[in-house]
Amino acid sequence: MKILDLARLIKGVVEGNKNINIEGLSGIDTAKSGDLTFAVGEERLKSAEKSDASCVLTDMNIRKSTKTIIRVKNPKLSFLKSYNIFNAPKKRKSFIHPRAAVSKKARLGKNVWIGSGAAIEEGVTIGDHVTIESNSVIKKNCEIGSFCRIYPNVTLYENTKLQKNVILHSGAVVGSDGFGYVKDEGKINKFPQLGRVIIEDDVEIGANTTIDRGSLSDTVIGAGTKIDNLCQIAHNVKIGKNMLMAAQCGISGSTTIGNNVTMGGQAGIVDNITIGDNVTIGAKSAVIGSIKSGTVVWGIPARPIAQTKRQMAVLSWIAKNFRSFRGHT
């Protein structure tokens, strides 16, 4: 594609050689001639200029470059749009690897791709254009909506339901038993885990993340939610729409999360509470009570962020200045 044609599609301005052909997009470290790459900020632009990329997508304010550049108002969004132009979904035929183990009692849609060693058990329903990569295991009676992509070594337990366009990264486990027990005469007995996991449209789940099935109700992940790697979602949790959960977070059982909630890495939320809409939870926080919509919290325990910051500052000041404090490290 001519650079001017691309620039027109993403409403950008070309500076430099306007006759370049763009053949693809790539990161700076792997860019080759013909590639469009992305750089915002002087440091990244320098790296991009040293690469073999033919053209750099950047913002309106950066200096003139030794490379041909396309300036746009929102570079990340324009790079994404460019990427989608160059990576339009390819038509493909159905493919089932001869070493996949697909039950005769599973129902498969059109253009389904199943890798070697994948196990699809009886009663599973798979929609159109679904990809299930090598060695993933889809247990009985799961439903997988169209355009879902399941990377290698994923496990879905029985009755798990994925709606459309869900991405599950490798090692994710969805539908495992929740951590529920009843003590009786000194023995710890396993409580039945009878609910399902339901994952709505456009959700992405990170590598090695675990989502437990509900015990008595379902565990639900709302549409558009993105969960990073190594997170834990306990039984009966209900997550609203468009949550962003960074890596290594945990949500304890039966907690309900509103829409548009953001959670920094390694944060945790206790069980049986309610988090409102548009809440932001800082990294490493320990949320020990319900939170109202629109609040920004941080800390262990999590409090409104200004309060946590003031406490940290006060403690820091006292440790430096408190004269009557003696005899301690």
Add this chain to the structure above:
Amino acid sequence: MKILDLARLIKGVVEGNKNINIEGLSGIDTAKSGDLTFAVGEERLKSAEKSDASCVLTDMNIRKSTKTIIRVKNPKLSFLKSYNIFNAPKKRKSFIHPRAAVSKKARLGKNVWIGSGAAIEEGVTIGDHVTIESNSVIKKNCEIGSFCRIYPNVTLYENTKLQKNVILHSGAVVGSDGFGYVKDEGKINKFPQLGRVIIEDDVEIGANTTIDRGSLSDTVIGAGTKIDNLCQIAHNVKIGKNMLMAAQCGISGSTTIGNNVTMGGQAGIVDNITIGDNVTIGAKSAVIGSIKSGTVVWGIPARPIAQTKRQMAVLSWIAKNFRSFRGHT
């Protein structure tokens, strides 16, 4: 089963239609006609009443319901007992999926079920009534006791020993090398990890949890212990009986844990210390020293819980009230 027969078995009192037949148990979200479901509290009872369930198991104090209910003293335990009545272990025949890779030098008990793609290496011993699901890998010389259940995509390294009735959820890794190195002339060299992992009777291990083999002694998980998802047990750790460990906890190398210890989510324990019996460790705690039996600790670092709570309250009070504190956020 007639509802009155079930009620008699679990010592419950029926209110409503005493002629109902119960066909199975289910969660509220998936209940259908003929099902017994479970509800404690007004909110859950309302949900249960809206469901298709024919009958609801509940406690002695709740209001009269529009559904037929069974009242019992300990609803969770009675629901578990009902579940066990309806889900008695089925007799089954041995089954080895034609796509499992079972070594001729492995010894299998009676009624063993092995899924597609599971790899059972030489020298492995598998007891009676064991289930090993698709794509799990059991390396050389492991011993698996009777009634163990291994979900898909689990890995057991060499010489791992599971006693009876152990449940391993998907993605669990048992017997991986511990994190042990010796520095020599600026190089970090791997120290031999020669011990095993021994998991005693009735243990349940969560999805994607990792348990390292001992370096020089064995790593041991005591009978009845339940470990949630994404936990890390380092080399040489000895855990006593009936521990309850919530998700994302970690125990560092060579630490010893007594019996009946409870650990909240995301807590961590340093290496080479001793935790007594009946200790409770609050969520997100950092345990940095040995703890005596019967103590309840919380915090970073973990201290007796009253002390941690007082410190939090004092800091909070000072940050609000300390007049001589100026010039900080």
Add this chain to the structure above:
Amino acid sequence: MKILDLARLIKGVVEGNKNINIEGLSGIDTAKSGDLTFAVGEERLKSAEKSDASCVLTDMNIRKSTKTIIRVKNPKLSFLKSYNIFNAPKKRKSFIHPRAAVSKKARLGKNVWIGSGAAIEEGVTIGDHVTIESNSVIKKNCEIGSFCRIYPNVTLYENTKLQKNVILHSGAVVGSDGFGYVKDEGKINKFPQLGRVIIEDDVEIGANTTIDRGSLSDTVIGAGTKIDNLCQIAHNVKIGKNMLMAAQCGISGSTTIGNNVTMGGQAGIVDNITIGDNVTIGAKSAVIGSIKSGTVVWGIPARPIAQTKRQMAVLSWIAKNFRSFRGHT
């Protein structure tokens, strides 16, 4: 091997029966007659004496033993050297399990071992003496250097590059998409993740650890680095040489780490910062800003360790002694 020959090789002094033959090394719990085991400290020595081991490697200062002992200056290093003497790499032939799925378009070196169910996709290059165990999946165009060892159920995404002698434990996921999104008109769109993961020589990666591919540059793990279980390395992170990262740590996107950095368990580092060389980060720390070379930090947020300890001590003292503090728990 005669005990005197071994002692000569590791510069040790034998006390006891000098005619013993050593047949192998083992941990204390599994030692059998003919084995050399390892014990430092009175307690371990007692255990070793109760074992069936024929000989114990120990330090210069310990008491006389009832067993034959070899005294050395650096027992851990000498035990490692002894281990290497008894476990010299064996010559072996190439082996590809008939149930492995190896693409005809993959290139394999000499003496490659591939287990059952492993999937090696097209364009993959595998060096000499590489082991890829059962059910691991190596996606398109990965490069795996000589002497790498990949345990069962590992996943490498496209274009991942392992240099020489890299160890990946079970469940590790390398090259998964980073957590990058662009919001547009209320929708959260996935940003292209075009970089690779490059793992340099002699790196060991723990079980169920996840390392995301770069978005626009590569994610790089420096030579000699050792990462424990359940860690998360986000996109574009660059780790220097010889890092030691304990279990359940996380490093957020685009952060750069110097050489010889040590990180205690459950610690986290925010995105887009720089950690110098020879930095030590205490367990459970939350690093929220760049750190200069040579610093030891601890705490939430992480500060120089003396400062964090003083703050903890001050708060503890005040909570006990501050008289004007009333009316709180």
